[in-house]
Amino acid sequence: xxxxxxxxxxxxxxxxxxxxxxxxxxxxxxxxxxxxxxxxxxxxxxxxxxxxxxxxxxxxxxxxxxxxxxxxxxxxxxxxxxxxxxxxxxxxxxxxxxxxxxxxxxxxxxxxxxxxxxxxxxxxxxxxxxxxxxx
Amino acid sequence: xxxxxxxxxxxxxxxxxxxxxxxxxxxxxxxxxxxxxxxxxxxxxxxxxxxxxxxxxxxxxxxxxxxxxxxxxxxxxxxxxxxxxxxxxxxxxxxxxxxxxxxxxxxxxxxxxxxxxxxxxxxxxxxxxxxxxxx
DNA sequence: GTGTCTGCAAATTATTTGCACGTTG
DNA sequence: CAACGTGCAAATAATTTGCAGACAC
Numbered sequence: 341x342x343x344x345x346x347x348x349x350x351x352x353x354x355x356x357x358x359x360x361x362x363x364x365x366x367x368x369x370x371x372x373x374x375x376x377x378x379x380x381x382x383x384x385x386x387x388x389x390x391x392x393x394x395x396x397x398x399x400x401x402x403x404x405x406x407x408x409x410x411x412x413x414x415x416x417x418x419x420x421x422x423x424x425x426x427x428x429x430x431x432x433x434x435x436x437x438x439x440x441x442x443x444x445x446x447x448x449x450x451x452x453x454x455x456x457x458x459x460x461x462x463x464x465x466x467x468x469x470x471x472x473x474x475x
Numbered sequence: 476x477x478x479x480x481x482x483x484x485x486x487x488x489x490x491x492x493x494x495x496x497x498x499x500x501x502x503x504x505x506x507x508x509x510x511x512x513x514x515x516x517x518x519x520x521x522x523x524x525x526x527x528x529x530x531x532x533x534x535x536x537x538x539x540x541x542x543x544x545x546x547x548x549x550x551x552x553x554x555x556x557x558x559x560x561x562x563x564x565x566x567x568x569x570x571x572x573x574x575x576x577x578x579x580x581x582x583x584x585x586x587x588x589x590x591x592x593x594x595x596x597x598x599x600x601x602x603x604x605x606x607x608x609x610x
Numbered sequence: 611g612t613g614t615c616t617g618c619a620a621a622t623t624a625t626t627t628g629c630a631c632g633t634t635g
Numbered sequence: 636c637a638a639c640g641t642g643c644a645a646a647t648a649a650t651t652t653g654c655a656g657a658c659a660c
Contacts, residue, residue, distance in 0.1 A: 400547075406546070407546055407547065408546075409544035409545065409546055410544065410596075411541070411542055411543075411544055411596060412535075412542065427588065427590050427592075429590070430593060436590075438587075438588065440584065440587060445580065446599070449575065449599065452573075452575060453562065453573065453601075454604045454607075455562050455564070455571075455599075455601040455602065455603045455604055455607070456601055456602045456607055457562075457599050457600070457601050458565060458599075458600045458601060458602065459599070459600045460597065460598065460599050460600070461545075461546060461597075461598040461599075461600070462595065462596075462597055462598075463595065463596040463597075464581070464584065464592050464593075464594070464595050464596075465592070465593045465594045465595070465596070466588070466590040466591055466592050466593060467590065467591045467593065468590045469589045469590055472590070472591055
């Protein structure tokens, strides 16, 4: 689905500002607010910070974008895709998506509590292969 | 270990301010900054916000306290204990500690990536037993 | 054309800092 | 008593909001 289609599907007008924000998210995968500002302004110098805030919040509310919170670091944002976990390199800080079925984990864990587990947010601290190989 | 001992062990002087913050964390388990301010000031009305900020940050740096980041909610703080996961009730918002060995999960997952997995931060969205039973 | 969106400036909220004084070990 | 910690006020940073004009559909 194109970004235009995604926006329309969620009753958001496909403005150039929104498209450029989504484009930045697409290109960089996981970005902080300042990074969105920095990278997006390269191609869209007149974009204002308040528009970024308004749109990120709006798109989060509509489930187009989601927030990735990582201990001891800033908040990141990503385009909403299939559910996945994150691998966060302790050394270089890179964040990678990690496609595992979180429901598998949920099933394994469910027997350990009386609460009904609905879903899981999983962040793994890693040393990524590049850092491991000393690159 | 008492709070005084914990602080000394980390080269932090055991001031009444720090002890009262730790006491609030102990009593409530997981608290936001505003909650720390609110609850702590009941017994310590002169405590200043900047002292709370300074000490929370200091204690995080020294691993006395840790930050709990949950998608779509404020940051919480807790006293550092054995590694554990969190169960977050979608309905009432309550956060419970969930004592599972995160290393077990790490082991199960390690074969799926070439990154070296060091540790895991696990948050489970749940409906807690109280909400389930309609209380 | 109408309702939504944007940029700007101003308001509000959150966090940090400098400094003079108090306290801990 | 020396180093460290605190409160206060001021500085800075982060986020939100009101409004007038612009744009998407």
